[in-house]
Amino acid sequence: MSHVVKKRKLDKTRQDRLYFDSYTDVTIHEEMIADHVRTSTYRNAITRNGESFQGKVVLDVGAGTGVLSIFCAQAGARKVYAVEACSIAEQAVKIVKLNDLEDKVEVVRGTVETVDLPEMVDVIVSEWMGYALLHESMLNSVLYARDKWLKPGGLILPNRAELYIAPVMDPVVEDRLHFWYTVKDQYGVDMSCMSDFARGCIMNSDITVTNVNLEDVLSHPARFAELDLNTVTVEELRALKGHFRCECFGSAAVNAFCVYFTVTFPCGADKPLVLSTSPFKPETHWKQAVLYLDAPVRVEQDTPVTGEVSMFPSEESARFVCVRVDFTVGEHKRQSKTFSIPDWSYEPQL
Structure with missing residues (x-):
């Protein structure tokens, strides 16, 4: 007797619990x-905005271990509300005490949507970015905090985000596909037919989070979206779209797109600070989001790669991001493919 295994859509309560549970282990904080x-x-960024913190009230959304809250207190904040929903808040309390900042930093256990603060705040600080920027949907909580707790004209750090895309050639994928053509020479068994099967397994619809080598990027990246955290709405985040155009550097085979983000911190009269997850910049734990095509496409010098990127929440779990790319490479027919990050939270439904 066979069973059909279905993916079951998770209700919001379970989505949130699984999300917060993922932050209870030390590994992710390390x-x-x-x-x-x-x-x-x-x-x-906090230090350079010292005047904005002196004697001010700060809200740290998703404080985790409380390190950003402590930075704010060290910069002169009068009061910092470190809001954290998962049990790591217990460790944050210990860290605050260890640093003799109990009079300035108050760890508040709960989500920012449910806690009650005794006052409005002058500054919101949050490290909310997920893979491909919007995975985990924590930005929604920052916007909620902005609308409910931030004083008019208050400061948000960071206050701007940008998304970029570029065509890439991943040589590891090509090596893995070619491997099946080498088996006969090694063992006397022709397994070349496995290449098509391997292609379907490797070049699937998953968003692969990995480091892209800069020499594998085939064009200058194109910005396809910009978010102003002072004005962007949750509704806009549910259907984020943008067009792009790239021109390839030379002869190669495009087998994927690379998506990455930057966030910007205003620094008063000084030059803003930019945190970049670009493959051309030092590595971060976000790496890059790689979207594999169904099959490679040859390009030459100046071959245009154009299209539109759409980002939206997964139907199964609103905290998971989906990315749809409608693209044209040179004179080839327009193609479309939708990607998502593998969702470990699914439960089999028999």
Whole structure:
């Protein structure tokens, strides 16, 4: 007797519980704190905005271990509300105490949508970015906090985000596909027919989070979306779209697109700080989001690659992002493909 396994749509309560549970282990916090680009950029942004923190009230949305809250207190904040929904908040309390900042930093256990603060805030700080920027949908919570708790004219760090796309050639994929043609020479068994099967397994609809080598990027990246955190709405995030155009550097085979983001921190009269996850910049724990095509497409010098990128929540889990790319390579027929990050939270339904 066979069983049909179906993906079951998770209700919002379970989606949230699984999301917050993922932050109860030390590994993810170790990875984030150890990400020097991430942590030092936040610290420098807070320090350079010292005048905006002196004697002010700050809200840290999704505070985690509380490191950003402590940076804010060290910059002179009068009060910092470190709002954290998962049990890592217990460790944040210990870290705040260890740093003798209990009089300035208050760890508030709960989601920003449910907690009650005693006052409005002058500054919102949050490290909300997920893979491909919007995975996990934490930006929605930052916007909620902005609309409910931020004073008019208040500061948001970071306050702008941009999304970029570029065609790439992943040589590892080509090597894996070619492997099946080498088996006969090694073992006397022709397994070349496995190449098509392997292509379907490797070049699937999953968003692959990995580091892209800069030499594998085939054009200058194109910006396809920009978000102003002072004005963007949750409704706009549910259907984020943008066009792009790239021109290839030379002869190669495009087998994927690379998507990455930057976020910008205003620094008063000084030059803004930019945290970039570009393959042309130092590595971060976000790496890049790689979207594999169904089959490679040959390009030459100046071959145009154009199209539109759409980002929207998954139907099964609103915290998971989907990316649809409608694209044309040179004179080839327009193609479309929709990608998503594999969802470990599915439960089999027999």
